[in-house]
Structures are given as C-alpha cells and as structure tokens.
Amino acid sequence: MASSLTKDPVRPGTPGTGKTFFGHPRGLATLFMTEMWERFSYYGMRALLPLYLVAPGGLNLNAGTATAIYSVYVSLVYLLAMPGGWFGDRVWGPRRTVAVAGVVIMLGHLTLALPSSGTFYAGLGLVAIGSGLLKANISTMVGHLYDGPDDPRRDGGFTVFYMGINLGAFAAPLIIGTIGENVNWHFGFALAALGMALGLVQFLLGSRHLAARSSVVPKPLSAEEKAGTLRKAAIWAGIAVVAYAIVGFSGHYTLNWILVPLTLLGVIIPVMVLVNIKRDKELDRPEQSKMSAYIWFFVAAAVFWMIYDQGGSTLSIFADSSADNTVLGWEFPVSWYQSVNPVLIMALAPVFAWFWLALNKRGKEPSTIVKFASGLVLVGASFFLFLAPLSIADGGHKAAAMWLVAIYFVQTVGELLLSPVGLSVTTKMAPAKYASQMMGVWFLAVTAGDATTGLLSIAGVDLNKNGIVAMEATLAVVAGVAVWMYRKRVKELMGDVR
Numbered sequence: 001m002a003s004s005l006t007k008d009p010v011r012p013g014t015p016g017t018g019k020t021f022f023g024h025p026r027g028l029a030t031l032f033m034t035e036m037w038e039r040f041s042y043y044g045m046r047a048l049l050p051l052y053l054v055a056p057g058g059l060n061l062n063a064g065t066a067t068a069i070y071s072v073y074v075s076l077v078y079l080l081a082m083p084g085g086w087f088g089d090r091v092w093g094p095r096r097t098v099a100v101a102g103v104v105i106m107l108g109h110l111t112l113a114l115p116s117s118g119t120f121y122a123g124l125g126l127v128a129i130g131s132g133l134l135k136a137n138i139s140t141m142v143g144h145l146y147d148g149p150d151d152p153r154r155d156g157g158f159t160v161f162y163m164g165i166n167l168g169a170f171a172a173p174l175i176i177g178t179i180g181e182n183v184n185w186h187f188g189f190a191l192a193a194l195g196m197a198l199g200l201v202q203f204l205l206g207s208r209h210l211a212a213r214s215s216v217v218p219k220p221l222s223a224e225e226k227a228g229t230l231r232k233a234a235i236w237a238g239i240a241v242v243a244y245a246i247v248g249f250s251g252h253y254t255l256n257w258i259l260v261p262l263t264l265l266g267v268i269i270p271v272m273v274l275v276n277i278k279r280d281k282e283l284d285r286p287e288q289s290k291m292s293a294y295i296w297f298f299v300a301a302a303v304f305w306m307i308y309d310q311g312g313s314t315l316s317i318f319a320d321s322s323a324d325n326t327v328l329g330w331e332f333p334v335s336w337y338q339s340v341n342p343v344l345i346m347a348l349a350p351v352f353a354w355f356w357l358a359l360n361k362r363g364k365e366p367s368t369i370v371k372f373a374s375g376l377v378l379v380g381a382s383f384f385l386f387l388a389p390l391s392i393a394d395g396g397h398k399a400a401a402m403w404l405v406a407i408y409f410v411q412t413v414g415e416l417l418l419s420p421v422g423l424s425v426t427t428k429m430a431p432a433k434y435a436s437q438m439m440g441v442w443f444l445a446v447t448a449g450d451a452t453t454g455l456l457s458i459a460g461v462d463l464n465k466n467g468i469v470a471m472e473a474t475l476a477v478v479a480g481v482a483v484w485m486y487r488k489r490v491k492e493l494m495g496d497v498r
Contacts, residue, residue, distance in 0.1 A: 030206030037199025039168030044176025080132020104130030177335025266451025305449030375418025380476030
C-alpha cells in the first residue's frame with residue numbers, strides 16, 4: 001500500500017496529510033484497511049456460524065434452530081446500525097465509536113473462541129453490537145475525507161472503500177473457513193479475533209490521517225438528555241433482567257425465550273420507524289409523497305434480503321449435508337461457497353457500471369424502478385434454480401457444486417441491480433428532517449427480511465423443502481412484477497427523484 005502514496009498536487013486542503021491513496025485522501029487507506037479487516041473477521045465468522053451450529057463437534061443443533069440463530073444474528077447487526085449511528089452523532093463521535101466498536105468485536109470473537117456453549121451466545125451478541133456501532137460511523141468518516149458532496153473524488157472514494165469490504169469478505173471464508181472446518185472451530189473464531197485486532201491496531205495508528213471532524217460529536221447530548229437516556233436504558237434493562245430471572249428460576253427457559261423476542265423486534269421496529277416518519281406532520285406534501293413511494297422499495301427490499309441472506313444459512317446447511325463439494329475430484333470446505341459472492345461483486349461491478357453508462361449515453365438506461373423490480377425477479381429466479389439441487393438430493397444423490405455456484409451468481413446479479421439503487425434512492429428520497437437517519441432505515445429492510453426468516457424457522461418451517469423454496473421464489477417474482485406494474489404510480493409518488 002505504501003507505494004501507492006504520492007504527493008497530492010490537486011487539493012492542498014484535503015483532510016489529513018498532503019499524501020494521497022490512489023489519488024484519494026491518505027485517511028482512506030486507514031479506513032479501507034480497517035473495513036477490510038473488520039469484514040474479514042465478520043464474514044469469516046459468519047461463514048463458520050451455521051456449520052458450527054449443526055456440526056456434531058459444534059453445538060449439534062437442528063437445521064431450523066441453526067437458521068433461526070443465524071437469521072437473528074444478521075438481523076441484529078443491521079438493526080443495531082441505527083443506535084450505532086446515534087452513538088456516533090450524540091455520544092462519542094464517529095472516530096471514538098469505531099475504536100470502541102473494534103474492541104467490542106474483537107472481544108466477541110475471542111468469546112466465541114472459548115470452548116463453551118454458554119459463552120457462545122454472549123460472543124454473538126458482542127459481535128452484533130460492535131458491528132452495529134462500526135457500520136454507520138466508518139462510512140460517515142469516509143465522507144468526512146472529502147470537500148463536501150460536490151468533491152469529484154467522493155464517489156470514487158466510496159468505490160475504493162467498498163473494494164475493501166469485498167476483499168475481506170472474499171479472503172475470510174478461504175482462510176478462517178478452512179481453519180475452522182478442518183482444524184478446530186474455535187481456532188477459526190480466534191483467527192477472526194486476530195483479523196479484527198489487526199484492523200483496530202492500524203486504525204489507531206493511522207487515525208492521524210483522518211479528518212478532524214471525525215472526532216467531533218455533531219449533536220452532543222445535553223445533561224438532561226443524557227440523564228433521561230440512562231434512566232430509560234436502566235428501566236428496560238431492569239425489566240429484562242427480572243423477566244428472564246423469573247423464566248430461568250421457574251425452569252421454563254429455552255432458547256426461544258431469546259430468539260422469539262429478537263425476531264419480533266426485527267419485524268416490529270422497522271414498521272414502527274416507517275410509520276413514525278410517515279405520520280410526521282412536519283413533512284411537507286412532496287416529502288410525504290416520496291415516503292409513500294419509499295415504502296414500496298422498502299417492502300420489496302425486505303423480500304429480497306429474506307431470500308438473499310439465506311445464501312449464508314439455508315444454502316450453506318444444504319451444501320454441508322446434500323452437495324458434492326468437489327471440483328475435478330478435489331474436495332473443498334463448505335464455507336468456501338461464501339467467497340463466491342464477493343469475488344463476483346468485484347468482477348461484475350465494473351461491468352455493470354460501464355453498461356449503465358453506455359446505456360445512459362444512448363438514453364436507454366433502465367429507470368430505478370425497473371432495476372429494482374429486475375433484482376427482485378432475479379433473487380426469486382435463484383430460488384427456482386435451487387429447486388433443481390433440492391430434487392437431486394431428494395432422489396438420494398449429491399447435488400453438484402456448480403448448482404450452488406449458479407444460485408450465488410444469479411443472486412449477485414440481482415444484488416448489483418437492487419442494492420446500489422436502494423442506497424441511492426434512500427439518500428434521494430429522504431425527508432430533510434431525517435436525512436442522517438435514512439441510511440439506517442435502509443438497513444432495517446435487511447433486518448426485516450432476516451427476522452422474517454428467523455420467525456419461519458422458529459415456527460418449524462423447513463426452509464430446505466421444495467414447497468417452501470418455491471413459495472419464497474414465487475413471492476419475490478410476484479413482488480418484482482408488482483413493482484414493475486405499478487411503476488407509473490410509484491414514479492408519480494417519487495416526484496422529482498429519478
């Protein structure tokens with residue numbers, strides 16, 4: 001990385017030093033490496049998680065419970081991004097929040113590395129809390145490196161930053177997955193802790209290159225607000241402690257006493273947030289109209305993520321039990337499937353960017369609504385494709401690995417159509433009053449989708465059955481077609497947003 005640092009002849013006022021990182025502020029190297037190592041730890045652990053949950057040498061749970069735990073965990077990571085952003089805005093500032101988050105994540109992975117089922121869930125909780133704290137704030141600091149939204153390097157800076165995400169996500173299953181599956185599960189989790197430790201060390205060493213305002217608390221809590229927040233937190237914590245103490249001492253405690261409330265929160269909170277924004281009387285008519293349109297995108301995105309994120313749970317558990325995980329006679333760890341998506345993202349994202357630009361020059365680029373609808377249809381098509389390996393397994397045979405690779409390919413194309421569009425439309429349609437909160441609202445679509453998967457699993461629905469997979473696939477395709485059919489109405493609600 002050092003060889004790419006050169007003197008910046010363009011913007012002497014750039015935050016940090018006078019050097020650049022591939023033409024961007026030097027601080028981008030710090031954030032790039034922090035995010036790469038954090039994603040390395042996160043995706044490595046996530047690739048191991050469902051396999052460890054069902055393994056005889058792990059927790060030896062059934063597939064339904066494993067899927068529920070995995071889904072609740074992922075939904076919590078995205079749910080906690082909103083309070084994580086709040087901490088950065090009101091309590092610690094983005095820089096300190098990210099540093100604290102790194103420590104919490106590292107401690108979480110170390111807790112997972114302990115050979116005890118009792119500490120395992122505490123470790124998951126710590127990683128979820130730390131990831132929520134880090135997610136919104138590190139992206140905010142990337143934006144701080146540039147001279148406002150009109151800086152021509154800003155979009156390119158975020159592109160470089162997201163490459164760090166995918167590099168970490170690609171390498172993690174290959175390294176952590178191999179160690180976890182073939183050597184020892186807990187060594188794998190410990191390796192994830194080491195990855196986060198490396199990210200934390202270089203963040204602390206390189207923080208001098210970050211923008212000064214990343215250390216500033218934008219809207220610090222007043223003394224009254226702080227006292228009120230602590231009082232409310234103590235009350236809710238006390239209620240939870242008393243409730244679970246009663247359940248535990250009465251002998252009725254089961255894992256569902258944790259899973260069910262968390263999955264319900266994952267569905268209820270997104271709905272409450274949207275309703276609260278929509279009913280805000282301070283929003284003018286155009287903002288109200290845009291929020292009505294945004295609800296279409298939000299619900300459709302929740303359906304998308306409900307299916308997409310099963311690539312790490314339902315598909316992974318299927319691969320572990322029913323797939324022939326070999327290439328030309330060489331067997332590879334099941335967790336390696338989780339590297340397919342990030343490598344495809346890195347390969348296909350530039351192609352899509354070029355393709356949209358070429359169509360735009362000809363005046364033929366599809367609208368936001370059409371891209372969104374196409375992404376939904378594709379994620380539905382991926383699960384229709386999933387019916388083939390399911391049928392092969394039902395016939396008593398092992399499904400070829402390429403069936404699963406094909407499913408991940410179709411899902412990745414769908415992601416490239418829907419996810420960037422969703423992020424863009426969220427920022428464009430955000431009411432001025434909620435401009436800083438709307439990215440957290442977009443993350444809640446992931447929360448709602450994964451929480452729905454968790455509820456289905458808790459209810460005893462076998463997500464690896466042909467009928468259920470076909471139903472989910474049909475739901476996504478119907479949702480995509482509905483968005484397309486009502487595109488004119490949605491476009492009217494969007495007002496001047498295109």
